[in-house]
Amino acid sequence: AKITLRQLLDHAAEHDYGVPAFNINNMEQGLAIMEAAASCDAPVIMQASRGARSYAKDIMLEKMMDALVEMFPAIPVCIHQDHGNDEQTCLTAIRHGFTSVMMDGSLEADMKTPASYEYNVAITERVTRMAHWVGASVEGELGVLGSLESGEGEKEDGHGFEGKLSEDQLLTDPEQAVDFVRRTKVDALAIAMGTSHGAYKFTRKPDGDILAMHVIEAIHQKLPNTHLVMHGSSSVPEDLQAIINRYGGKMRETYGVPVDEIVRGIRHGVRKVNIDTDCRMAMTGQFRRVAMEKPEEFDPRKFMVPAMEALRKLCLDRYERFGCAGKA
Template sequence: MRHLCARRLRHLAPRRGHHLRHRRVRARGLRRPAAVILQASAGARKYAGEAYLRHMVLAAVEAHPDLPVVLHQDHGTTPAVCMQSIHSGFTSVMMDGSLREDGKTPASYDYNLEVTRRVCDMAHAVGVSVEGELGCLGSLETGEAGEEDGVGAAGTLTHDMMLTDPEQAADFVQRTGVDALAIAIGTSHGAYKFTRQPTGDILAIDRIAAIHARVPNTHLVMHGSSSVPQEWLAIIREHGGDIKETYGVPVEEIRRGIRNGVRKVNIDTDIRLAMTGAMRQTFARERSEFDPRKALMAARKAARAICQQRFEAFGSAGQAGRMKAVSLDTMAASYA
């Protein structure tokens, strides 16, 4: 992943989704193909199993050999989890040392340093890149942390815990050697991010520039950054869904982040909402239909459309041809 992000030209950023069933969106129907990070959350790894995920990706790569692909493990809660993913064929891992092993208890800075540095040492030796996290995702409105697939701080957090400190970020990067850094700026996992259109008091986009100024050579990551399209919420509600009023991270704010060092944007909720809305819509329109493949085909089309929109907005559309695959051995040599 370090190589893919480093090749981002003129403020480009790839997007990613959690579930590898989305693998087709990167090739079929895309007007301007983009490099893609296929990211597996803890829930996806538990749901499908790492062996199945690995072979799904290998099949996708075989079908589309011209497209650059990174297989990234999201939110590893221990070095052991990250090592298992590396053994399973992941080419990039995230060590989330902002939380303890239970994935719920906020960890000390020293603990985060120690476990992240250990993963970097192990991963870099075999050419695998590492994403770390500094700060906890959570709502600056409520103080409640975001939770995803069982990973997320429990209880109420202070603003300091939910905002990455630029000076501490510089120290963290220097002492761990991470390739990418997930930062906390008031975003959270899932669909329920903000109760109103976010402004600077609840979405600290300006902080990204300050962090980037201190770690200009580190790829910044925005977790919990789905935009929560209102049109898909309306479709879900129209066809029996019960999703309360909620707002996401505006695309233009993400673009501001990209201009200030963000190179990976996590938008899985947008894909989930589009797929869910499309499936609900399909079965509502065709009430006698019982073949799930029809709904899944509609879901795939909706996911592809969301991805295409984000590829274009984030500047990664059409960049696939400018990327060249780099072997893990070559990456390992670059870390040595």
């Protein structure tokens, strides 16, 4: 059944687990995510970016989500707008069956310019008021994460706006988080804790302590009823990089957020863990492998089936390691 982010994360908080939020753009990803969840009885968050909505089209996504929910009746599913940039994006998502929206007011509506605090409070408060009228949940964001432009490859230390922003803008301030949640009434809060979007997060292998655990802990202590969200949570696994590069890909050396670090974050109050890059890599590695190993192949299903299998395996691993297996 469909549930809201508030319902799902309240349960996660009560039972001390975290929920991966996988980005979805098409049927193959939807099936793989749901099959993985069903195989271990995990609750699901599927999230669509603005790019996903214009790629798949709103009506297609809506009916597909309905189909997935119907096919897996025992699995609670939250359908979430990832990085909504204004009121219109958030409200049209809800009209198309989303049970939760992210109003990302940490950036201006162009999603490139860091926004003022007052802009963020005002637009997030408006969206929360409207979403709560109709029973949808809201995630806000306070603090600026690294680049949203995937594939850009310039952001390597987790600080996409480095040079333009001071250190304190790169980590969320706990006092400001309290003010933000009091004024906006969001259900969940994405905080800047040292991660960035995309495949190129760190140039060196992280040696632990890459997440600002003290910030997570301080915010969690002050806001025990607000669920913390960690963006940029792909681990960029070396084995997936190796598969892509073995079959003609060109990913340069890079490191993501180790799963153990995410698990530490979950122990300190992180409840929603956003993962897109790893899912893309799992599928793309198989597309490349089939293309090279079977150059005579031209049936797309022969590419999709192993890609779905690789994604299913990735999702299952995250469900298990984040503690949500068996919690559906």
